[in-house]
Amino acid sequence: MKLAIDAMGGDFAPGAVVDGVQQSLAETPDDLKYILVGQTEAIERELGNYSSERITIHHAGEVVTMHDRASRVIKTKPDSSIVTGIKLVAKGDADAFISAGNTGAVMSTSLFALGRIYGVRRPALGAYIPTLKGGKIICDVGANPDAKPYHILQFALMAADYLSHVEDVSDPSVGLVNIGEEPNKGSELYQETHQLLNKELANFVGNVEGRHLLDCEAQVLVCDGFVGNTILKFAEGWINIFAGEIKNRIGSNTRYKLGAGLMRPIFQSIKKQFDYEEYGGTPLLGVNGVSIICHGSSGAKAIKNSIRVAQSCVEKNLIDDIKHSVAEHMGAHN
Amino acid sequence: MKLAIDAMGGDFAPGAVVDGVQQSLAETPDDLKYILVGQTEAIERELGNYSSERITIHHAGEVVTMHDRASRVIKTKPDSSIVTGIKLVAKGDADAFISAGNTGAVMSTSLFALGRIYGVRRPALGAYIPTLKGGKIICDVGANPDAKPYHILQFALMAADYLSHVEDVSDPSVGLVNIGEEPNKGSELYQETHQLLNKELANFVGNVEGRHLLDCEAQVLVCDGFVGNTILKFAEGWINIFAGEIKNRIGSNTRYKLGAGLMRPIFQSIKKQFDYEEYGGTPLLGVNGVSIICHGSSGAKAIKNSIRVAQSCVEKNLIDDIKHSVAEHMGAHN
Numbered sequence: 001m002k003l004a005i006d007a008m009g010g011d012f013a014p015g016a017v018v019d020g021v022q023q024s025l026a027e028t029p030d031d032l033k034y035i036l037v038g039q040t041e042a043i044e045r046e047l048g049n050y051s052s053e054r055i056t057i058h059h060a061g062e063v064v065t066m067h068d069r070a071s072r073v074i075k076t077k078p079d080s081s082i083v084t085g086i087k088l089v090a091k092g093d094a095d096a097f098i099s100a101g102n103t104g105a106v107m108s109t110s111l112f113a114l115g116r117i118y119g120v121r122r123p124a125l126g127a128y129i130p131t132l133k134g135g136k137i138i139c140d141v142g143a144n145p146d147a148k149p150y151h152i153l154q155f156a157l158m159a160a161d162y163l164s165h166v167e168d169v170s171d172p173s174v175g176l177v178n179i180g181e182e183p184n185k186g187s188e189l190y191q192e193t194h195q196l197l198n199k200e201l202a203n204f205v206g207n208v209e210g211r212h213l214l215d216c217e218a219q220v221l222v223c224d225g226f227v228g229n230t231i232l233k234f235a236e237g238w239i240n241i242f243a244g245e246i247k248n249r250i251g252s253n254t255r256y257k258l259g260a261g262l263m264r265p266i267f268q269s270i271k272k273q274f275d276y277e278e279y280g281g282t283p284l285l286g287v288n289g290v291s292i293i294c295h296g297s298s299g300a301k302a303i304k305n306s307i308r309v310a311q312s313c314v315e316k317n318l319i320d321d322i323k324h325s326v327a328e329h330m331g332a333h334n
Numbered sequence: 335m336k337l338a339i340d341a342m343g344g345d346f347a348p349g350a351v352v353d354g355v356q357q358s359l360a361e362t363p364d365d366l367k368y369i370l371v372g373q374t375e376a377i378e379r380e381l382g383n384y385s386s387e388r389i390t391i392h393h394a395g396e397v398v399t400m401h402d403r404a405s406r407v408i409k410t411k412p413d414s415s416i417v418t419g420i421k422l423v424a425k426g427d428a429d430a431f432i433s434a435g436n437t438g439a440v441m442s443t444s445l446f447a448l449g450r451i452y453g454v455r456r457p458a459l460g461a462y463i464p465t466l467k468g469g470k471i472i473c474d475v476g477a478n479p480d481a482k483p484y485h486i487l488q489f490a491l492m493a494a495d496y497l498s499h500v501e502d503v504s505d506p507s508v509g510l511v512n513i514g515e516e517p518n519k520g521s522e523l524y525q526e527t528h529q530l531l532n533k534e535l536a537n538f539v540g541n542v543e544g545r546h547l548l549d550c551e552a553q554v555l556v557c558d559g560f561v562g563n564t565i566l567k568f569a570e571g572w573i574n575i576f577a578g579e580i581k582n583r584i585g586s587n588t589r590y591k592l593g594a595g596l597m598r599p600i601f602q603s604i605k606k607q608f609d610y611e612e613y614g615g616t617p618l619l620g621v622n623g624v625s626i627i628c629h630g631s632s633g634a635k636a637i638k639n640s641i642r643v644a645q646s647c648v649e650k651n652l653i654d655d656i657k658h659s660v661a662e663h664m665g666a667h668n
Contacts, residue, residue, distance in 0.1 A: 132575065132579060142513060145513060145519075145520050145521035145524070146521045146522055177564060179476060179479060179559070179560055179563040179564060179567075185479075186479050186560060187479035187480045187558070187560045188480055190479070190560070209564075209567055209571075210563065210564040210565065210566065210567030210568035210569075210570075210571060211567040211568065211570050211571030211574075212571060213568055213571065214571060214572060214575050215571070215575055224521070225513070226513055226520060226521045226524070226561065227560065227561060227564055229513040229544065230511060230513060230543075230544040230561055230564075230565060231544065231564060231565065231568055232544065233513070233543055233544030233545040234544035234545065234547055234565055234568070234569070235544075235568070235572065236544075236545050237543075237544060237545030237546060237547065237548060237549070238548060238569065238572075240545075241466065241548050241549055242604075245466060245604065246600060246604065249600045249603070249604075250597070250600065255596050256596065256597055256599075256600055258593075258596055259592075259593040259594065259595070259596025259597035260593065260597060261593070262589050262590065262592055262593025262596070263584070263590055263593035263594060263597065265590075266580060266583045266584065266590055269583070270576075270579065270580065270583075
């Protein structure tokens with residue numbers, strides 16, 4: 001297996017990416033090869049004296065920034081690490097691509113260069129949410145701000161396949177994010193989607209209200225990309241503000257410092273439990289190739305874990321399974 | 335001023351409601367009268383030996399539960415505390431209605447019995463969000479799961495009027511909840527709404543992403559009711575899960591208990607800062623009368639603070655100001 005990794009993508013690239021690859025080596029089989037895609041000089045500087053025959057560098061002179069217009073990167077920066085890396089997958093020179101760079105650019109370029117899996121209408125982005133009752137996937141979290149019921153049905157199928165492949169959850173249950181439990185609750189889109197999911201999915205458990213997203217029975221949560229992205233970003237912003245505020249106040253007083261010291265193991269275990277770095281990125285679901293999108297502020301640990309995700313998607317042949325799941329429900333489309 | 339208060343509404347009614355009224359008495363002027371609406375016997379039992387000439391009971395034999403179909407309550411339970419209380423406002427026998435009961439029922443009944451303020455297309459529900467940078471209003475949080483750009487413009491006008499009346503924020507800035515900062519981000523609805531707000535509102539500061547809802551510059555945040563409700567409920571659910579988890583772990587070990595004891599003032603001050611009970615309910619914006627909707631689990635403190643909100647809405651004539659704000663932007667509707 002060969003994995004193409006965007007060495008230039010993310011807030012801490014290329015350092016964190018190179019570190020992540022190095023940490024990953026010990027945990028993966030010898031026949032798993034790493035292709036670091038990016039500016040050779042910068043990558044070599046990070047590698048220093050380190051060398052492994054399992055790591056090669058594939059030069060890509062350009063770097064996509066957060067300011068590049070995502071949908072045009074394939075034309076404006078054809079020699080970027082993102083475009084080059086995804087093309088390696090398209091040509092069959094790599095089995096998967098992993099990037100913590102500009103999410104929109106990875107999405108657009110993957111869609112253009114890899115195409116869609118047969119039958120998939122709209123590729124979607126899932127996010128792994130660690131909860132006290134195990135991990136869940138929420139999908140879509142931003143690829144489709146406008147979605148139709150049939151698209152959301154496909155998000156459910158693809159995310160369920162992903163969860164069963166990568167996290168070994170067999171036959172995960174599906175819930176629809178909504179503002180009430182009854183089938184007739186929500187906007188027109190969500191009322192129609194409820195009906196469709198109810199008809200098509202044996203493992204549909206109904207609507208899930210915002211307050212129960214983290215403690216509901218459903219393991220796959222589906223919604224349009226506007227709602228999913230807003231929830232995800234809100235959660236992220238909030239946890240930062242909250243943690244920052246507690247930290248500030250602790251620093252103001254010796255008594256608090258002492259108390260915080262005693263409680264540290266609790267804070268650490270909760271941090272670990274809710275830390276996305278533990279879980280790595282998630283694949284752009286529905287494109288015809290494995291393209292893993294990581295959080296922009298991924299550190300080495302997140303990169304290492306994203307490599308594990310990519311490996312699992314390839315080994316267990318996620319693409320083929322999505323093709324089959326989608327085909328089974330093709331008739332649902334009207 | 336006369337306030338009609340739903341004595342039967344909310345998880346802790348009638349006890350918490352009667353307590354809240356009693357606590358409120360000392361803080362309000364003598365000419366503010368309280369009409370407790372509900373089952374006389376139950377209310378008298380709560381009042382016990384207590385009596386004040388400022389408190390009267392208005393009997394209403396029926397009680398709306400969470401299982402009643404909200405939109406039909408006005409017909410199915412005409413003698414309920416909700417319908418009776420709102421009709422007191424409609425007839426001019428009370429200046430405002432306050433309820434912690436079935437939110438949908440209070441919304442529907444208010445809309446039927448009070449009507450809309452001239453020019454308002456869709457009444458909306460705002461929620462007060464305490465943040466470290468002062469309070470914000472997010473609107474709509476559930477009255478309109480489907481909304482159009484013009485509706486969202488009116489949500490902004492009404493919520494800004496509310497914030498300036500009740501919280502004395504002069505000329506509050508308005509932000510549009512969205513999944514990116516650029517004007518062309520988001521679903522079609524949000525792209526069009528951005529354009530409209532930009533054209534109509536001098537105090538529009540642009541899109542606000544989920545991660546910045548709590549630390550953005552904007553004091554009024556607008557969105558459709560599906561998105562607003564989901565965010566609000568998610569936040570509420572999450573804080574409960576988080577706090578519960580920390581509490582569980584603290585209980586497991588003496589060292590943690592000691593640490594938590596030392597840190598207690600921090601936890602308490604943060605709890606106080608984010609506690610909706612400190613702020614009370616918010617009016618259903620756009621109906622032609624003051625109808626305050628409180629959280630279902632309101633305790634006495636929340637009821638007391640909701641009375642303060644109602645008083646302020648009446649004194650400062652919120653209804654008239656909304657009528658003027660809406661009239662100023664009437665031409666925006668196409």
